Amino acid sequence: MKRLFFLLPLALLFIGWMATQQANPTSWIRINQLGYLPQGTKAAVWGSKENMSISTFQLVDVSTGKKVFTGKAGTAFGAYGPFQQSYRLNFSAFKKPGRYYLEAGQARSPEFVISDTAYKGSADFCLRYMRQQRTGFNPFLKDSCHTRDGYTLYGPMPDSTHIDVVGGWHDATDYLQYATTSANATYHLLMAYRDFPTAFTDTKQANGLDGKNGIADVMDEAKWGLDWLLKMHPRPDWMFNQIADDRDHISLRMPALDSQYGRGYERPVYFINGEPQQRGKFLNNTKGTSSTAAKLSSAFSLGATLLKQSNQSYSQLLSEKATTAYQYALIKPGVTQTASVKAPYIYAEDNWVDDMELAAAQLNKLSDALSYAQQEPITPWLGKDTAHHYQWYPFINLGHFELAKRATGTERATVLSYYQQGLEAVWQKAKQNAFHRGVPFIWCSNNLTTSLAIQGIWYKQLTGDTRYDALTQANIDWLFGMNPWGTSMVYGLPSWGDTPVDPHSAFTHLKNYPIDGGLVDGPVYGSIYGNLIGIKLFNEDEYAPFQSSLVVYHDDYGDYSTNEPTMDGTASLIYLLAALESQLKFAKP
The missing domain is CATH 1.50.10.10 (Glycosyltransferase)
Incomplete structure (x- = not known):
């Protein structure tokens, strides 16, 4: 009984720590949101704002919840942009079509497909x-x-x-x-x-x-x-x-x-x-x-x-x-x-x-x-x-x-x-x-x-x-x-993903018309962004944690250089x- 009462505070602390990790993540897995072709090269990137390390990663089948592939994280690539540490997660060997997500450390990726029709339409x-x-x-x-x-x-x-x-x-x-x-x-x-x-x-x-x-x-x-x-x-x-x-x-x-x-x-x-x-x-x-x-x-x-x-x-x-x-x-x-x-x-x-x-x-x-x-x-x-x-x-x-x-x-x-x-x-x-x-x-x-x-x-x-x-x-x-x-970097593609919503466009800014399929300019060096004329962000930067002195990207009408x-x-x-x-x-x- 004493042991139970002793373990309870530790369990509560662990639950609290997990909740904090989920609310304030320090690592992320970046994927191709459109998906991957079964016979093609398939990779993701794990990045952390802390100097952490990982050794393996898992591919999880969304329909069953089962881990269907485990891969080695390989060599650490070190700092890049906003991340202090980064790894490349290669799962090209896995070719079965389906819907999946990746896990590594405390990070979980968005869901994605492996399919012959990933790019259809x-x-x-x-x-x-x-x-x-x-x-x-x-x-x-x-x-x-x-x-x-x-x-x-x-x-x-x-x-x-x-x-x-x-x-x-x-x-x-x-x-x-x-x-x-x-x-x-x-x-x-x-x-x-x-x-x-x-x-x-x-x-x-x-x-x-x-x-x-x-x-x-x-x-x-x-x-x-x-x-x-x-x-x-x-x-x-x-x-x-x-x-x-x-x-x-x-x-x-x-x-x-x-x-x-x-x-x-x-x-x-x-x-x-x-x-x-x-x-x-x-x-x-x-x-x-x-x-x-x-x-x-x-x-x-x-x-x-x-x-x-x-x-x-x-x-x-x-x-x-x-x-x-x-x-x-x-x-x-x-x-x-x-x-x-x-x-x-x-x-x-x-x-x-x-x-x-x-x-x-x-x-x-x-x-x-x-x-x-x-x-x-x-x-x-x-x-x-x-x-x-x-x-x-x-x-x-x-x-x-x-x-x-x-x-x-x-x-x-x-x-x-x-x-x-x-x-x-x-x-x-x-x-x-x-x-x-x-x-x-x-x-x-x-x-x-x-x-x-x-x-x-x-x-x-x-x-x-x-x-x-x-x-x-x-x-x-x-x-x-x-x-x-x-x-x-493409407005509305994929429809279920994180895509631009506030591009530098008269159509969207004045009339709220979608500009489906438009490829935005893309990230620029921080040094370029800091010296351009007339740039002013109109809204809070939702990507603020991922900006760096190396490179910036803003989904904001005011940034004509990246969006x-x-x-x-x-x-x-x-x-x-x-x-x-x-x-x-x-x-x-």
Whole structure:
């Protein structure tokens, strides 16, 4: 009896301690909330705010409550971001479909699935955001906007000449439109259908409203992009780079109310002349006509190929435009940057030979493509700690993929070695931390993350080399919750998970409209966040325990640096998700 009374206080203390641990956890398990493919790489990350250690972890079947797999935690990776200690939990050996959670120490993960259908419908879901970004007629709003674009600047015609460039997509939360990001987005959508056609359905008409039209929705969206790009290259000696500029940022409004430029609802359209253009009191660093023009050429070429059977006249027009756009790129070899008026932020693209490589490959100018490939074998940000905003764009060398599929022998091997070298440079950094994170936390880090995952998929497809599988999957997992904050970076995906709810978006902030499928910019270095202009959090930071001097992410409208969705990033994600839904089974040529 005395022993019972002696043990009772200890039991109460233990219960109290357990309650405190649950209310104030010090360790967490981060997972991919979308789930895992049975035959794929499967991992999670355990992180602790204290210098604790674990030796094993368990996988628990939700339906039975039984532990179905026990794994070794392996080597401690040490501190990373907000965590003093971290481990990588690898359960790739377990392949049985079902619903599970992980346990390690005092931490328990959210539930997740292992299933062949883990990614089913995700690519189509993200097309919702692309349709919502449409300008001209917007199917989400069932209204039109920007119907008077625009008046020309820097062109051979008199300034303020009217030209019809209505259409395309808004670039992000702002309503600027860039040929460079739109052409890249269009190309990714076209590739997604070419490589993984079974990932897409037909539920929308060409205008984006409900109703089948016999065309996969992704191709309707890609053609929306192509139609606008044709307007931006209306004749062989004319090409335009962007609509509007940073005067857009003066106020927050819905797109139909955009009248920021002193000419009613008309907006400026910047001509590509290969020369530096306005950047407030500074000029941008434009040096040529190549980067934007080559991206347009590539999109036209791929569009012509995919539409040859279904729309021959349109395909022929695209073929002609692909050639004239390529010729425009050669007028003055060099990069075309964007222009701004008030703020120092632009798309400061510094490379262009990668764009020329892709355009040449699509036009079957293989010797030219190989020459360009040799000039930039590795996309310069790979393996680096930082870069300027959109300095190396696209964030993946698309040309290497297309060239490698066409080349043979030593030339093919050489091009593939470029992909391998880039992945290896990132892997040398990534393998040192539990998240296998080797992507620099610059503005739009999620776009880089998506592109790196695609490069890993392409390298494996073309070579059969599996050594970067863990790196590739880690970047996919990062986007859907295997990160310090435990949140998905895609609005509404998955519907049951922790995803953005307060993005930097006029649609959500003013009207509480969901922006389903939008990929937000992603985490940035604390040093970048601390020096940006005009950032102010509007609400208490629910992720405060997981911020660090290394990197921050806020699900708050006020943080335009980490929580603003982007159109081109979402288009890249659509390609990645189509690949995953198809379990990386590429369509035959």
